[in-house]
Amino acid sequence: MINKTRTAIISDIHGNYPALMKVLEDARAEGVDSFIFLGDYFMDFPFSNEVVRELMGMENAYVVKGNKEEAMRHFREENPEERITDQNAGLYYVCRELTQESFDFLDGLEKEMYIRLSPKTFVYATHISPIYGKPQGGHAESKFSNSGGFHQAMLEKPFTHEEFLEEYHNFVNSDSCLPFIQNIDANVIVYGHNHVQSYAYCGDKLIINPGSCGAAMDFDNRAAYTILEETGSGYNVIERRVEYDIEALIRHTKSSVLYEKSKIFSELIFLDLRLARNHSHVLLGIAREIASAKGEEGENFGSFSDDTWNEAGDRFLLQICEILFSEKQK
Numbered sequence: 001m002i003n004k005t006r007t008a009i010i011s012d013i014h015g016n017y018p019a020l021m022k023v024l025e026d027a028r029a030e031g032v033d034s035f036i037f038l039g040d041y042f043m044d045f046p047f048s049n050e051v052v053r054e055l056m057g058m059e060n061a062y063v064v065k066g067n068k069e070e071a072m073r074h075f076r077e078e079n080p081e082e083r084i085t086d087q088n089a090g091l092y093y094v095c096r097e098l099t100q101e102s103f104d105f106l107d108g109l110e111k112e113m114y115i116r117l118s119p120k121t122f123v124y125a126t127h128i129s130p131i132y133g134k135p136q137g138g139h140a141e142s143k144f145s146n147s148g149g150f151h152q153a154m155l156e157k158p159f160t161h162e163e164f165l166e167e168y169h170n171f172v173n174s175d176s177c178l179p180f181i182q183n184i185d186a187n188v189i190v191y192g193h194n195h196v197q198s199y200a201y202c203g204d205k206l207i208i209n210p211g212s213c214g215a216a217m218d219f220d221n222r223a224a225y226t227i228l229e230e231t232g233s234g235y236n237v238i239e240r241r242v243e244y245d246i247e248a249l250i251r252h253t254k255s256s257v258l259y260e261k262s263k264i265f266s267e268l269i270f271l272d273l274r275l276a277r278n279h280s281h282v283l284l285g286i287a288r289e290i291a292s293a294k295g296e297e298g299e300n301f302g303s304f305s306d307d308t309w310n311e312a313g314d315r316f317l318l319q320i321c322e323i324l325f326s327e328k329q330k
Contacts, residue, residue: 006031007117009210010225011038011127011192012066015094016214017047019223020054022244023213030227030240036115038192039066039127041106043094044215044269045249046256052102065109066127067193072098073107086306090262114186121230124186128193131177131184131207144171147195147217147278154219154277161197161218169200172207181205188228188235195278197224199237206235215269221246221276246273264313271320279323287312 008027013020027035035058042048055063075088075095084092098106112126124130129145143153143164153159159167171177181189181202190208196218197211211224218224222241229236250270253259259266264283271279284301290308291298298304304312 005033005118005230007034007036007228007230008032008225009036009038009190009208009228010213011210012040012195012212012214013037013042013051014040014068014212014214015042015045015048015051016223016249017045017050017054018249019214019242019244020051022242023223023225023240024054026240026242027225027227030238032227034060034117035062036123036125036190037061037063038125038190038210039064040068040192041066042072042098042102043068043091044266045253046258048094048097049099049102052098052105056101056105062113062115062125063109064113064125064127065106065111069106069109070111072103076103085302085309087265087302087304087309090258090265093258093261117188118230121188121228121235122186123188123190124184125190127191129191129209131172131180131189131191131202133176133180142171143196144168144198145194148281150194150196150218151278151281165198165200168198172200172202177202181207190228197226197239199226199239206237208237211239215273216276217272217278219276221274249273264309264316267313267317267320271323274324282319282323283312283316286315290315 010023037055041051041055055061072095075091076098112124115123115125117123132145143150172181187204188206188208192209192212194209195212195216197209199206199208208226208228210226211218213223213225216222216224220241222243225240227238227240229238250273253266268279268283287298287304287308290312291304294308296305296308298308
């Protein structure tokens with residue numbers, strides 16, 4: 001009988017504790033032996049401390065830092081209250097709501113990790129993709145590296161997940177990726193960040209992105225994670241999607257202080273959560289248009305005046321029902 005081991009790879013929880021618990025339940029039912037977590041554990045939903053406590057209590061778990069954890073010290077410690085804009089109020093609130101124990105745990109994580117799962121399986125784990133140049137490498141908006149690019153590509157010419165995986169295989173084996181992959185001393189490379197589930201081989205190296213547990217953006221709103229199964233003859237990659245109660249999560253978040261502090265961003269997140277698509281370009285486009293008409297210099301999230309941000313939010317909120325209706329018809 002061939003001995004098999006299974007490792008669950010989980011990324012981008014974003015404070016979505018209900019999704020995390022459903023994923024862990026599914027993983028354990030699938031016979032998972034160990035876990036690799038790839039960053040962005042808190043922020044968008046009011047369960048950040050619950051998520052961190054769950055991670056801290058897990059056995060056989062390897063945990064690396066994401067870009068959210070990289071940014072939290074700035075929003076927790078380094079800025080006086082009077083510098084908090086309406087756009088950043090939610091970030092400040094969530095970072096300062098972390099208990100000291102949660103903060104210390106997240107702050108102490110490493111950005112990357114080499115993991116010896118078995119004599120033949122050596123994993124390199126990090127949050128942001130290590131397999132291509134970013135963003136100056138020219139792939140920041142492609143469907144392989146960015147959920148906004150995935151959204152746009154899907155609208156232009158819809159494709160199946162199987163078709164996407166075939167194209168992803170070609171991408172990771174292109175000259176754009178080969179030098180980066182060859183420089184990584186591991187035979188399995190895992191990363192997250194872009195919220196798009198995928199995997200492919202580049203020579204004898206296996207590349208896995210498990211997608212997002214807490215905020216999927218690849219047109220499937222179920223929580224995503226991936227199981228790496230090692231067998232006597234090689235690997236099986238098992239992509240999993242798990243249902244959870246999205247509407248209950250939204251109702252709970254709407255009753256929270258986080259929603260009070262960050263209504264515009266929360267409504268954007270709710271829209272993305274329901275449709276599993278990245279609509280940040282819509283809100284950002286509205287804000288840029290208003291800023292330009294006023295002669296302001298706002299260009300990216302966090303750079304607009306409070307008046308411009310709130311006006312953009314009002315317009316965006318009026319568009320949400322139209323977006324929900326039109327995109328559900330596609």
